[in-house]
Amino acid sequence: MTDQPLSTIPGPIDPPRRLLMGPGPVDAYPGVLRAMSAPLVGQYDPFMTATMTETQELYRGVWGTTNDATLLIDGTSRAGIEAAILSLIRPGDRVLVPIFGRFGHLLAEISERALAEVHTIETEWGQVFTPSAIEEAVVRVKPTLLTLVQGDTSTTMLQPLDEIGEICARHGVLFYSDATASLGGNPFEADAWGLDAATAGLQKCLGGPSGSAPITLSDRAVEVISSRKKVEAGIREPGDPSSPDFVRSNYFDLGMILDYWGPRRLNHHTEATSMLYAARECARLLLLEGRDAVIARHRRVGAAMLAGVEAMGLRVFGDVSHKMSNVVAVYIPEGVPGDTARAAMLEDFGIEIGTSFGPLHGKVWRIGTMGYNARPDAALQTLVALEAVLRRFGAAVPSGAGVDAASDALAGS
Known part of the structure; x- marks a missing residue:
């Protein structure tokens, strides 16, 4: 057995920079x-x-x-x-x-x-x-x-x-x-x-x-x-x-x-x-942050994301009164190609959101605000990118409405 040619050995691992805003995994602290x-x-x-x-x-x-x-x-x-x-x-x-x-x-x-x-x-x-x-x-x-x-x-x-x-x-x-x-x-x-x-x-x-x-x-x-x-x-x-x-x-x-x-x-x-x-x-x-404080941070940023997607005209899936604080599911607007739009979020903005399974596959996107990514800046970046992608694919989205609503929710919490 001979040594593998050096030209065929890959370089060190070098993953792209991503903001993982799906249902998990998320960016680690x-x-x-x-x-x-x-x-x-x-x-x-x-x-x-x-x-x-x-x-x-x-x-x-x-x-x-x-x-x-x-x-x-x-x-x-x-x-x-x-x-x-x-x-x-x-x-x-x-x-x-x-x-x-x-x-x-x-x-x-x-x-x-x-x-x-x-x-x-x-x-x-x-x-x-x-x-x-x-x-x-x-x-x-x-x-x-x-x-x-x-x-x-x-x-x-x-x-x-x-x-x-x-x-x-x-x-x-x-x-x-x-x-x-x-x-x-x-x-x-x-x-x-x-x-x-x-x-x-x-x-x-x-x-x-x-x-x-x-x-x-x-x-x-x-x-x-x-x-x-x-x-x-x-x-x-x-x-x-x-x-x-x-x-x-x-x-x-x-x-x-x-x-x-x-x-x-x-x-x-x-x-x-x-x-x-x-x-x-x-x-x-x-x-160290405090268990109650971490839960409150998830609740605050999750509420801001919820306010943002609703202000953009997206319909939220499920009983909101029993929704987890750290993830929200929204129906994909009619006429918007769900997987193609998700790919555009990833390729153009480096932001990942999720699809779903079973009866919800291809019908909803799931957007997470959890762990290290339960932060106002991460939520606001995601809403900016989502608005841009939705408008590109023909969805009627009020300009800046998502970010404004999320910012108002954060300011009032």
């Missing part, structure tokens, strides 16, 4: 990128284990919990979802999934792959569930686990969770929520709302890169997970590997991962050091 460039250490170096412990405490503050079992799953936000669902249920357990967007369907699929008996209820995209509708389904299905998305970026809706935990506790049901799109930009109170498990990702309101999934588990959830554990340090103990007691994954076995993050420090995998640094910095920056 500069401090998070700097943290990722810090030197690596061994996985049992005292600095490493101390950083893991620090990160756990920081995320207790982010989640609003005192749960000891608050840690990171190495992988994207979907890794956290799989770890939670695979570890909390046994094959044959009943799982209830209320679906109000694409990511409810994802929770149902992952539960099916975990060999659960999956029951779903659905509501129209752009709406959310009432507590009474969820309780009726809980009484009827008698599930082991309720899995519920908090903020579904496919519809931009924010499902209220504050009454659901009490419903689950009253009926003996474990309560899990996917907060990937909402954590950090919208209220989340793991303890006060009675969550048994919750997972998220860094790439939305937390302002980091995709690749690490914060998770928190109640004592009740840890008890369920520990009752299943049949593997220690990667060595199988005696038993039938087809038994429901075995988690259907080694990588996502939370019993083993808890031992890795806990005082025993039993080896399970090599922690993704740079992602640990990133996750730590995401949480540190959020708590």
